[in-house]
Amino acid sequence: MPVSFTQHDVGSRVDRRLAGFLETWRAPVDDPDVEAAYRLLTDFILRGGKRVRPRLCYWGWRGAGGDDSEEIITAAAALELCHAGLLIHDDIMDGSELRRGRVTVHRSLAGLHHGPGAEMFGQAGGILLGTLSLAWSDTMLSSCGVEPHRLRAAHHVFDAMRTEVISGQYLDVLAQLRAGASVAEALTVIRFKTAKYTVERPLQIGGALAGASMELLESYSRFGLPLGEAFQLRDDVLGTFGSESETGKSALDDLREGKHTVLFAHAVRKASPAQLRHLRRWHGNPELTEERAEEVREILRDTGALAEVEQMIEERVHEAVTALSAARMEPEAAKALTLMADRLAHRTK
Template sequence: MTIHPVDRAALRSRVEKALAVFLADRRAHMAGIDAGLAPLADAVEAFVLGGGKRLRPAFAYWGYRGAGGDDRDDVVSALAALELVQASALMHDDLMDASDTRRGEPAVHRRFAMLHDRERWQGGAAGFGAAAAILLGDLCLVWSDELLHESGLDPVTVARARPVFDLMRTEVMIGQYLDVLTQASADTSVERASQVARFKSAKYTVEHPLLLGAALADAPAALSEAYSAFGLPLGEAFQLRDDVLGVFGDPVATGKPAGDDLREGKRTYLIVMALAHAAPADRDTVAATLGSPDLDEAGVAQLRRIITESGALARTEAYIAELTSAALAALEAAPVEPEAAEMLRELADAAVHRAT
């Protein structure tokens, strides 16, 4: 397969330019309201422009091109709105998971707690940080709407894309709640683990961006169905890779402490497989220590050993490969423009074979 690093880098640059222009305008608006809003502008610019793979706009763009759409800056601007949905989800996710870092920097709630401490304001720093993260996440979700509508696309095209955009955002929130519910209820069924993976991440990482691109290009229903057949298993494989990295990833690469998912008590496919296949004593250890916020490096190493020796890691890797193969087979059969199909294959590889 021919690799297109320039194509991917160029698209990423265009998405980031659209985000930078939009956020600069929002900074100016907030500055006209109150100087105290400057930390919000700083935080959102650092978070949105400071990193990220930009996979969602890339899948959406090549979904659009695969449906015969022309390369247009207004389309790229519209698809950049996906990064604001992602920012909202991550800000809220970090708060719910009590994660201290994101991409090697303080999570938004920690950033504002530190601001509270520096300024020696009244009240609790943690509560202030949580409130700021909730509100900034909400603001990013509102802004995703604004960026879509202000992209320059004509109203008819925007209206055609709205149902996909709205369903995507609704299902992200549903998936987040199911994740929280699964941790609280300690549900260890394969069915629930797959359901959480699909709704929390899979659908809005690959399937819905593809469908958004298809809607912008006014694609026929047959192509949208083909995109779903490709995007849903690939998105689940993406999430399973994320789950593996949450346990075995290098903190330098992931930007998060090793074993964070274990401390948070995530009932992922990886953990479900470990509980199903580990020796009884090891299963008891997982049940007793999973979700402990005080889990130290030795505890993380012990759980990693159990996950590996139980075959859970190998089973998860095999399932990732199975899902990816199913996705690529669906793409092969899809009526997609050849250049776009090649780029979608490259994006699929980037989604499941990654270290961050």
């Protein structure tokens, strides 16, 4: 399948471009501990990750008639630096131990040092390294080599994306504090935190760089928003039902943190009083064991919440693919994106 080959190729080209970029940003201070921190950040960026956003950005460009070129690989790689920075910060906010199957950046930093200050050091260092990666993403996008007018258009989308994802994450953090979230509220968080950030905006950035018409950019929205929601709904399912060895994240984290997912909101709506008591007791409880988690999973199945989310995923993928087939765009890109939609919604990691 040529499309699948090309997609794989985009990921590895992005990786090589990232490696080359990071090579040029050595630590400006001659200090072994600063250099160790840079290595840690570089490792985190280069190892693991599905490169979803870069691939969508690439196909957004191709869909708008852009030729396969070095410029779009650089721009696509920039999105991965942005993503790495946000993930590092996110893991601090959530207190997560694992990411991409490895110890999170702030925990790794804390582990480099001993004594009472190690924990605070890990957090501070993680905030700084995340910010560095975010700054670099901007540097990399700005230097991709696309002519200034189109770059400005893409930068506007990039600016909107950053504001949206941060607002979505803020809503997500707020939801943890509030008594609970309805299905509708959880869907609003998803829209900003994931659907726009992960699918719609990367496609549009690629499109804008290639000079896409407003009409095509709107088609990317109609495809991207439902697919992005499906992507996050799958993420929520994997976050509780996934295999740690595949996802690289613990299948207890979302439950322990008390993430207000659509999955959970459905279960709360349908649960019997006894089931509700169990959910309330263990959702957001850091002492949740694997045994108790299995009982929570059973409730998510028994109430039909899991089936409902699976159905929501199917509906959204269908909506996305239908929108795509109506769009006026390069057929090869439409084919690649249709395939990606299916894979993203049905992935196991």
